[in-house]
Amino acid sequence: AQSVTQPDIHITVSEGASLELRCNYSYGATPYLFWYVQSPGQGLQLLLKYFSGDTLVQGIKGFEAEFKRSQSSFNLRKPSVHWSDAAEYFCAVAFYYKLSFGAGTTVTVRA
Amino acid sequence: NAGVTQTPKFRVLKTGQSMTLLCAQDMNHEYMYWYRQDPGMGLRLIHYSVGEGTTAKGEVPDGYNVSRLKKQNFLLGLESAAPSQTSVYFCASSYGALGLAGGTEGSSYNEQFFGPGTRLTVL
Numbered sequence: 422a423q424s425v426t427q428p429d430i431h432i433t434v435s436e437g438a439s440l441e442l443r444c445n446y447s448y449g450a451t452p453y454l455f456w457y458v459q460s461p462g463q464g465l466q467l468l469l470k471y472f473s474g475d476t477l478v479q480g481i482k483g484f485e486a487e488f489k490r491s492q493s494s495f496n497l498r499k500p501s502v503h504w505s506d507a508a509e510y511f512c513a514v515a516f517y518y519k520l521s522f523g524a525g526t527t528v529t530v531r532a
Numbered sequence: 533n534a535g536v537t538q539t540p541k542f543r544v545l546k547t548g549q550s551m552t553l554l555c556a557q558d559m560n561h562e563y564m565y566w567y568r569q570d571p572g573m574g575l576r577l578i579h580y581s582v583g584e585g586t587t588a589k590g591e592v593p594d595g596y597n598v599s600r601l602k603k604q605n606f607l608l609g610l611e612s613a614a615p616s617q618t619s620v621y622f623c624a625s626s627y628g629a630l631g632l633a634g635g636t637e638g639s640s641y642n643e644q645f646f647g648p649g650t651r652l653t654v655l
Contacts, residue, residue: 463649
């Protein structure tokens with residue numbers, strides 16, 4: 422069965438520093454992968470997605486993610502974090518009609 | 533274009549009461565979904581629908597029922613609420629099936645759009 426693991430429950434990063442969020446998936450076929458962001462009290466917003474092709478995917482808000490099939494990973498990165506990036510981030514893998522989500526990583530940004 | 537809307541935004545129920553959550557989308561999407569979000573568990577799929585008049589069970593369907601009588605609406609019902617159903621409920625919709633080929637790279641064909649959520653507390 423498909424599954425997603427986000428090893429880091431909580432990450433604290435200084436404003437202006439780089440950020441990397443880890444995501445590992447388990448899926449038998451070529452995965453469709455997503456990263457979503459959820460600000461406090463809000464719904465989920467899609468940051469980026471990977472279906473095929475170039476393994477480095479660019480998204481909104483300056484985020485990018487790299488798909489590594491050999492490591493079953495789809496890590497999210499941002500070179501310089503802004504205070505507004507404080508949120509919860511979810512990685513997800515699509516299986517037919519459905520998304521399976523990881524448990525999420527909460528990002529705190531300190532001044 | 534309102535996207536995905538959910539009614540109500542907040543609700544408090546007593547154990548044993550019933551209620552219906554309404555999800556509406558104006559994007560002519562075929563697929564609709566109901567998730568629940570609990571701390572440390574991400575989002576878990578309750579039920580989904582691949583088209584008008586169809587529904588199917590997700591990961592955690594027990595205690596919930598759904599109906600999709602109109603393409604734009606997807607209703608989630610709790611017949612007899614329990615404290616374990618205290619959660620934040622999200623509705624989502626998509627035009628295409630997420631894990632199947634379709635659309636063009638960069639399009640939103642396979643993207644799932646989420647509503648703002650309903651916070652439900654069962655006492």
